[in-house]
Amino acid sequence: MNETQELRIVVVGLGYVGVTAAACLSSQGHEVFGVDINEAKVAALNEGHSPIVEPGVAELVGAAVSRGKLQASSTLPDLDTYDLAIVCVGTPSAADGSHNMTFIAESARQIATAAARTSTPLTVAFRSTFRPGTMENLIEPIFLEAIGSNFAEQVELVYNPEFLRESTAVADYFAPPKIVVGTSQGRHSETMAILHDGIAAPIFETGFREAEITKFIDNSWHAVKVAFANEVGRVCAAYDVDASVAHEIFVSDTKLNISPYYTRPGGAFGGSCLPKDVRAMQSIARSAAVEAQLLNSLLETNASHKSFQLNRVLSSVNPGGRVLLVGLAFKAGTDDMRESPNVDLAAGLLERGYQVRIVDPFVRTSSLVGQNLGQVMTELPNLRSLLIDEKDVDNRDFDLIVLNSAPSNALELDAARVLDLRRIATSATDPTRTREHEA
Ligand SMILES: NC(=O)c1ccc[n+]([C@@H]2O[C@H](COP(=O)([O-])OP(=O)(O)OC[C@H]3O[C@@H](n4cnc5c(N)ncnc54)[C@H](O)[C@@H]3O)[C@@H](O)[C@H]2O)c1
Structure with missing residues (x-):
């Protein structure tokens, strides 16, 4: 040179x-x-x-x-x-x-x-x-x-x-x-x-x-953006909404809309708003005969992600194993469990015969009301007996500890038992998956 x-x-x-x-x-x-x-x-x-x-x-x-x-x-x-x-x-x-x-x-x-x-x-x-x-x-x-x-x-x-x-x-x-x-x-x-x-x-x-994957992710994302813009544009047109004004409002939000927010691979979406409003938007499009394949695919792809996360857990612990779930509400800091993917995960494990315990310092069964109470009790009728207090957690009681949300400082977790569902790891960075390959 x-x-x-x-x-x-x-x-x-x-x-x-x-x-x-x-x-x-x-x-x-x-x-x-x-x-x-x-x-x-x-x-x-x-x-x-x-x-x-x-x-x-x-x-x-x-x-x-x-x-x-x-x-x-x-x-x-x-x-x-x-x-x-x-x-x-x-x-x-x-x-x-x-x-x-x-x-x-x-x-x-x-x-x-x-x-x-x-x-x-x-x-x-x-x-x-x-x-x-x-x-x-x-x-x-x-x-x-x-x-x-x-x-x-x-x-x-x-x-x-x-x-x-x-x-x-x-x-x-x-x-x-x-x-x-x-x-x-x-x-x-x-x-x-x-x-x-x-x-x-x-x-x-x-x-x-x-x-190598960078270009594919970028180009797929660009395609998603164009397809999304055009689908919501067609819905706007069908309802006599000025799509350019709607677009201006949409892109002005650089905090949640045009931002890294909601782009990190990890948990499925849930909560009281996203699934409900996506369903409503699908209905709005359908009743105006607007074809909206991308919008219509969102709940399906979210369901696939929930299955993927459940399978990660299943392949990390022996059948019937003892699993501690950290986080039950749809996100940390709230007790809102409506359409929480973590509730689905707990129910999926219980259905398959696993011994499940849950810590979520924000969830108190005695304070639950309305739909929040109804939905979670339908999926997890024995929730009261599944919840344990942070101070009663003994790592040795569990074969696997699943992080759905950030554990509080009060919780001291044995890293070797932890599967962090907030991230999608490779076999090189996920100790439980590495173990699975070595087996
Ligand atoms: N076009 C873009 O904007 C763009 C952007 C980013 C990445 N890419 C990627 O870059 C690559 C090239 O794209 P492009 O649009 O320039 O392709 P292109 O088809 O315009 O050009 C490829 C050239 O390679 C030549 N070629 C084939 N085999 C050869 C060989 N053995 N030795 C020497 N030359 C050979 C062909 O004759 C051709 O001129 C593709 O993988 C594409 O996906 C393209």
Whole structure:
């Protein structure tokens, strides 16, 4: 790597992502060699023309080619003088909706074979969108086969998704919403740090899988937002509501609506408002003959989540085991148990013969009234005998302690027995699930 922190970069795949990257990187002073199997794209680029239409790219390509900073070929150059290869080949949809990985596998094999002919260090960053596990299950084995078991000493593999929007891609390149750098152990990559030098954005250095799934979560979320906006827009139209005014009010709420609130994977929704009002909104749409598939799916997906949480508990304790539930109301700090997912969980465990006890310092059976009393007594008729006082909790009395909400300071819990349902953990971070895999 030279002193001016300019990199020599090969960009593989000269589509929308690759050409934009090549144009922007060469404009920053990096030396860029583009590779594409499409000869027409290669010829266009070498003549100083952009093979894609994207505002600002043609000018950057023309300037970079005339300064000798950008060239292209249909074959890879010798990699020994390059610091970095960025892979931007296509991942089109296969018939079953999955990604067709042919181009990824082929370009990875070409780079791995070329890297095997050199002994100089090389970073290979994949930008194409592909499913979690691809770096470990497809890319690493290709490099292992071509270079050998010590390939990681020469080649640093990185997954580095990009978040450009077509039509504003150049501006987005220099001001992205975030930078995500995935490596096998979430390690720092100095080459990627140089690559992103001067770009102001939050940087996440993480594992391969978290980096790989980022783009799918983002794009699914964008699709959810558009579908939601249009469904409520259609409901508004059916009821003679000005959808633009409703939208203005909706987005003005950056505390609860347009905010991280309600986005953390964890507990199901419940309580006295969300399920009731979602049902009512479904009814409002239905009675005006508005098709609202997204709204109609909400209670169903919430029910699936409750089953998922119940199964986490069931797989963490032997049949008939002793389970302490921490938190019964739909959230901490209230005694409101109407449509609380925690009540469903307790009932599900009791139904299956588990010995359940519950601590919730805010729930006093003697003070319950109205629907709050009626609903919980229907599902948990012996609630009084299930509730125990915090001060009477002895960890040794339980095989598993399930956290539905934050325990109070008065409760000292044995971490080895705790399953925290407020988070969706991986097998690496959830001790009970790890134990289950080891069994
Ligand atoms: N278009 C976007 O805005 C965008 C944004 C983020 C991520 N992505 C992802 O980035 C990837 C690329 O997207 P795109 O829109 O640029 O695709 P594209 O289809 O426009 O371009 C892909 C290019 O790769 C080339 N190619 C295929 N195999 C090759 C090989 N072995 N060697 C060299 N070149 C090869 C193709 O000829 C083509 O020119 C996809 O996975 C896509 O999902 C795209």
